[in-house]
Each structure stands twice: as structure tokens, then as C-alpha cells.
Amino acid sequence: MPTKGKSFVPIIRERSNAEIRQSKKASIMSKTSTQQEQKLLAISIAVTVLTAIAGVVFGLMIQSRTVIFDAFYTLIDSVMTLVALGVSRLIARGDDRLFQYGYWHLEPLVALVNGLVLVTACVYAVLEGLNGILSGGRVVDFGPGAIFTGIGGVICLTMAAFIHIRSTNIQSELLRIDARAWLLGGVISLGVCISFITCNLLVEAEYAYLAPYVDPFVLMLLAGSLLPLPLQTVWRATREILLIAPPELDRTAREAARIVSERHGFAAFESHVMKAGRVNFIEIGLVAPSGEMTRSFAELDEIRQEIADELGGAVPGHWLTVDFTADKRWI
Template sequence: MRDSAAATTERHSTGSADVHRRERRLLLLSALMTVSLSCLGVGLGLLARSKALCLDGFYGLVDTIITGLSIAALRLIERGEDQRFQFGYWHLEPMLATANAAALTSVCLYAVADGLAGLLNPAPTANFGLSAIYAGASTLVGLAMQFYMRGSNRALRSQLLRVDAQSWLVGALLTLGLFVSFGLSWLVSSFGRPGWLAYIDPLVLIAAGLALLPTPLSTLRRSGVEFLGIAPADLDQQVRAIVAEVARRHDFARANTHVSRAGRLQFVEIVLVAASGERTVSFSLMDQIRAEIAEELASASPRFWLTVDFTADVRWL
């Protein structure tokens, strides 16, 4: 069994209420902008009988719902750990990122399926001039928001803001495709080929769905790894390298590590095994060793939950 005098645990996590408040403000701004554009897009899509334009609006509405949930999650994360969630609420970040990516993936797949159905039963798009104006303006707004959110997140390193910035980029690319679609519609009608108009909207719908699909799939893969608790390879290698050097420096016979990541918080558990149970190590030295490890970890990420165990019994590995 573990010797209580020779084994001790330190848990260290960092966070800032100011950072969380700034995140909430950014997400609230994003939600307000998104819901405004989405309602306008759905309304114009129904008016112009454009399923591609309706897709753009629906895509934004789904994203707005996730953004609202993200704001609520940040309030819980800011509270820190409590009696029920003793490691805090950091797990909500990858959970929401996974839900967001899954929802947007479903929207893209539905767009492709609906576009194929539109090719089989074509219906002409009306008022493409007004739709082109909306698509062009929405593209500019989406690109501006993407740059703003990405720039604001450089210091915050928030998974929620990163996903939100990606959503703005995806939406901007979608509306850019719509702008091209309605521009082509104008050219086709100008050259006296109105029969082709019915096929442009579903073709662009399919192209947009396929072009946008890789982005939420990439987010789904990355956030899914965290949601399932799979050890991140980069963190695992970093911790192993740090612990190997510390074990060599302080003459420990063996060492073992376990790591996981939940949003911005990294969980690191380390076990250091002494060569002999007769070895005496002071608490001040154990604190020094922990401080060395924590300093190395903090150089890469300021947010971590660190546990360091000391023992002479390999059964505790």
C-alpha cells in the first residue's frame, strides 16, 4: 500500500474570471450577429424560393443554438469545481464542440441530399438579384467576424471560440458560393437560357455541402478525441519527456504518467518510484520536484490539473 508519509498529491488548476467574461461577450456578439443574418437569410430564401439560401440561414440558426449553450457552459466553467463536479466543468467544452460539429455535419449532408433531389425535380429560383446582394453582404460579414474571433482567441486559447471562428468561416464560404450561384443565374438568364436556372441552385447546394463538410468533420474528430478521453499524443510526449528528465535528475528508478485533455484544461498524473523503500525524501524536496514539473508544464499551457505521487512500491504504477 502507499505510504502516506512518502506519497502526497498536488492538484493545481488555473483560470481567470476576466477571461471567461471576455469569452462570454465575444460569444454573445457572435450569437446576435448570427441570428440576425440567419433570420434574414431564411426570409429571403423563402421569398426567392432558394433552398441554398435557406440552407445558409438554417446553418446559422443551428450555430446560434450551440453558441447559446456555449455561453451557458462558460458560466459553469467560471464557477470552478464543486461537490458534484469535483474536477470542474471543463468537460463541457469538448462536449459542446462535438455537438456543434455533429449538427453542422448533418446540415451539410442534408444539403447534399436535398440538392440531389432538386436535380431530379428542378424548380426555378426567383429574384436572384436580391439574393445575390444578401449573399455578398453576408460573405463580407462572415469573413470579418471570422478574423475578429480568431484574433481575439489568440490570447484566450478557447476551444469554444475556435469552433465559433471556424463556423463563421464555413458560413462565409457557403454564402460566397451562393453569391457565385446567383451571379451565374444572372449570366444564364442574360444569355437567354432560362431553362438552366432550375439546375444552378441544387448544383450549388451540393457543391457547398461537399465543400463545407471537411471543416465540421475535422472538428468532430478533434473534439471527439477529448470527449472520449483519449490521451492527446502531443501532451503525452511532452509529459513523458519532462518526467524522464526529472526522474534522472532526482535518482528515481521508474516513473509512469497518465494524461488527458478537456477543453483548455489538461489533466496530468505522475507516479515517481524510488529505487528503495529505505530512501528518505523530505516534503520540501517533494514540493521542489512538483514545482519543477509544474514550471515545465506551465511553459506550454497555463491551465493544468497536476497530480504527483511518490512511492517505493511498483504496484502503485
């Protein structure tokens, strides 16, 4: 280990990392918020399974591929929510000897799988709708279908609002994805309801020959319009998995390091950031001026606290490491 002046620098760095990691790990997520997250996910799973089963049965009864797709979409969501619940419980366990940074990295993996599955479902629905149109459409009992999908849409939107409101103080990607899935399900159901009502009006207006094409057309239209949303989830999760630094977090960390570095006369600074699920990993290195004498640990802790304050305080969701050295190559 290189030294300049006295050999205190490597020791300071080692102690600083150990102390800050221990304090930040304890504050990343409170036990109460984790329990609330798991409770909301469990409620979501129960409601999702019930609505999915009802949708499949009713869709088969009225022979509507659109209703079946709506139920299938909901069923996919229930499976992914179940996976998310398992991940949430792993995260609540904290770090161990195998995963020493915890299980936060599983969040973007779940988001990626969820997004890919929904993308596949949407693409399949578009192709199914196109095939229905080319094959002459299908006759559907639109009256009961409008009632059922309307009720389903209200349930989905209510669940989306419920989860969003109850999870406002929880920085959970899992709940954010689940709330978005409920919102998408609600939009699909209400869209199908409107299309069924429109079809009834067409029949009454002597345009009955268009009725068989309504179901596949709406299926294709809705699935195609929803496709960009899971694609955004895939893109965001892929960025986290590839450890691409979030621009806003990077700017915030560099600005905090610059302010504190200039305030205390450090010769240089460097920052590194990454995001894994709901946790922001931030590492800041400060280079002491040439020939500077030893600073006390109390002074270094004060500097570290100033950096935390510049980042918004020691809030849950930040894993902060601050390095002090006299040799720039160590940062």
C-alpha cells in the same frame, strides 16, 4: 498501504496531490479570460440571430433553398453558441462537491452535439440539392440574391476574424468552434454569391435553360464540401469523451518525467494524460530508489516545480498531479 523502509511514502503522496491540485485549480483559467469568453459568445449570438432571421425572410422572398440553407445553418450556430455560453458560465463556477474536477468535460460534449447537428444539416442540404436537380430545378431571382449573400459573407468573415483575434490568448474550444462556424458561414455565403453572379451571366449568354439548376447544384456542392469540417469536430470531440490520450501531450509529459527522473536518480517513472476541453490533465508518478531515506517536502516541491517547468511552466490549462512512492504498483 505497502511500505518500504519507513512509512513516509503514502503520506508524501497524499500531501503532494492535495497541494498541487489546489494550486493548479486556481490557475487554470483567470476570471478575466472567462468574462472575455462570455462577452464574445454573447456578441456572436446577437449577430447570428439577426443574420439568420434576415436570411430566412430573404430566402423565402426570392424562393432560394440555398439562401434558406445558409440562414438555417447560421440559426443552428446561434443555438449552439447559446449552449456554449451556458457551458462557459458553468466552467467559470469552478469545481463543486458534485463535479469535483469542474465542468471542463462539457466542452467536448457541446462540440460533439454541434458537430453532429452540422453534419445532419449538410447531409440534408446535399439531398435537398440532389432532389432539386432531379425535379427540374427552380427559378430564383439571382440579382438581389447575389447582393444579399455577398453582404452576408462579408459579415460572417468579419465575425470570424473578430472572434479569432480577440480570443487569441484564450484556450477555448468553444470560441474556436464558434469562429470556425462563422468562417464556414462566410464561405457558404460568398460561394452562393458567386453562383448567383454566374447564373446571371448564363442568362445573358443565352443559356437560360441552365439557370433553374444553379441553385440546387450550388446547394449540393457547398454542403458536400463543408461536410468534412463538422466531421473533424465530431472526431476530435469523440476522442476527448473517450479519454483517448493526445499523442503530443503524452510525448511531452513522458519526456518531462524522464528528464526529471534521471536528474534526481529515481528508479522509475510513469505518466498518464487526458484532455477535457481546454484542460490537460497530467499525472506523473516517480518511484524512489530502493532504500532511499525520506526527502523533505521542500525537496519534493522543487522536483514538482521542475516538472512543471519542463511542461512549459504553471500555465493555465494544466491540471498537474505528481506522485512520489517507493512501490511501483502505486503509479
